[in-house]
Amino acid sequence: MATPTLQIYSAIGFNPATGAGLSAAEFGAKLAEAEATGEKRVAVRINSGGGDWQEGQTMYDLLKASSLKVDTYCVGLVASAATLPFMAGNKRLISAHAKLMIHNCASGAAGGIADLENAINQQKAVNASMAQLYASASGQAVEKCAELMAATTYMDAETAVALGFATGIVDDDKKGLAPPADMPTAELVGYYAALLPQPTNMKNLLLPIMAAAGLSTITAASPDADVAQAVSAAFTERDKFKKDAEDARAAVADATTKLTEAEDKLKAFEEQATANAATAAANAVTALVDGAISTGKITASLKDTYTTLATADLASTKAILDAMPARxxxxxxxxxxxxxxxxxxxxxxxxxxxxxxxxxxxx
Structure with missing residues (x-):
């Protein structure tokens, strides 16, 4: 079964006035459906300009509390409150063309001085909470995150990865994830481990894969050298299967060509045999009728009649002519x-x- 995918392609939080936006409740229901599939991971693809901070915070908490491993993807613009669910990802991947934007929260306020001061304090608390969240996920200092928020910072893919807000860039053609062709097999474990969020035990990731494929007997206690050797053996086996498959395809193609040639020759032979038989039959009819005319059994005026009869039934016509006396x-x-x-x-x-x-x- 494929990894479940959730989408946040609208404003964060449902707006009854416009009928648009995604509420945390609806998002939570979709996440529960993904959890019920029995899969171990969920992908959350986000392209949103933001919205309600509380709804975004709730989505973040839902993802963090989920039993699934969460991979989040910035596939366009992830801004403001939409960055909250994005930061919940174990892997946070950003498309090469995408942007990530963080800023201080904004809200309306009305009333007396006390009301306005209270609104300011609430915004300061929200901003501090978001700075803490960004710092925890990115590894940046809280003060650094607060500065980025205050400056309304737009990050491209490289900047987002450099600052720790994203863990990697989604390569459109996926070729960027492939190791160099000349990389020694023993180095592949380390290469792929570097692509995964840290800390990651590559050995633990390989164990269930290789066990399911029946290609290795390594265990969690196996030395890294044994793991690398098992990986090398798996690649060798894969290359053998690949070559065997290519050889089989070539053999099938060759056999198909020979079969086509044989069928063409058989068809030509059958057509020639049919033509020869038709010619022989026509010659036999002509010889029979001409012979009957030459011996005076029938006159030349009856040639077409007896030719038609002999063509339809040579044996019967021959018997009739044989029984006729010669003139x-x-x-x-x-x-x-x-x-x-x-x-x-x-x-x-x-x-x-x-x-x-x-x-x-x-x-």
Missing amino acids: QSLTTVIEAHADGTKLAPLSAAGAMLEVQANLNKGK
């Missing part, structure tokens, strides 16, 4: 009678037809 010429009949061959008598009509057929052939 005998008048000369053959006369010669047969002359040498005593027993032939069927030739009628006058038959003789005339034969003569006519011979005349037609001579045309």
Whole structure:
């Protein structure tokens, strides 16, 4: 499951007059939903110009009291009261283009001298409380934080990190978090540890990750050298899996190419075989019909008819033509009678037809 993300993209505190703003109560309800997911961390993304100090202080207290590890993100402008929930983050990350602004609180006052003096004292108390909060989170002196507030200080990403208000800069393309390609594996533990808020025990972070992956048997009592060796082994194993995957992809690509070539050859062979069969069938029909005409079984005028029949059913048409007697010429009949061959008598009509057929052939 992905890390739950809460958003503060409006004024701090709900304004009934405008219907805008995020109340601490609504924020607390969303935080409770995130806690119910069973996840261990929550991300709070903030882009707000501020609002009600009390609501912001309540959001800060809710985040600090949460069972979740809190990571806060300044993704635009985090100003005034919006800095309070931002400062509650275990990791406080600011986008490279973002700004963080702190200043003294402001409020309206009316009434007599005592009322105005009371309002001034209240503002001084709020300012002192906020300076203490900023000092506690940033590591700056309370007096330094009070000076920054009094000057209405806008901090860019580098300044916010330098003064401790943010713990890191969010690199838009994430490449800034990657170690140098030539960094020895043994130094990776220290490199990644430096990216995390201090104090951080890198070994304790690695234990559950590597145990879940089944890549190591290191324990909390293992020396750092053993941890570094386990990390090196994990990276080596990862590189092996990566190479195996690349080799497998290459093999699949090669097999796919060969399969495509084989299918193309098979298709061409089948098409040629079909064409050859069609040509052979057409030749057989032509030979059968031409042979029947040459032997006088059928006349040339019947060629198209028998060609159609033979194309549809060669075997049956051949059987019919084979059963037909060949036409005998008048000369053959006369010669047969002359040498005593027993032939069927030739009628006058038959003789005339034969003569006519011979005349037609001579045309």
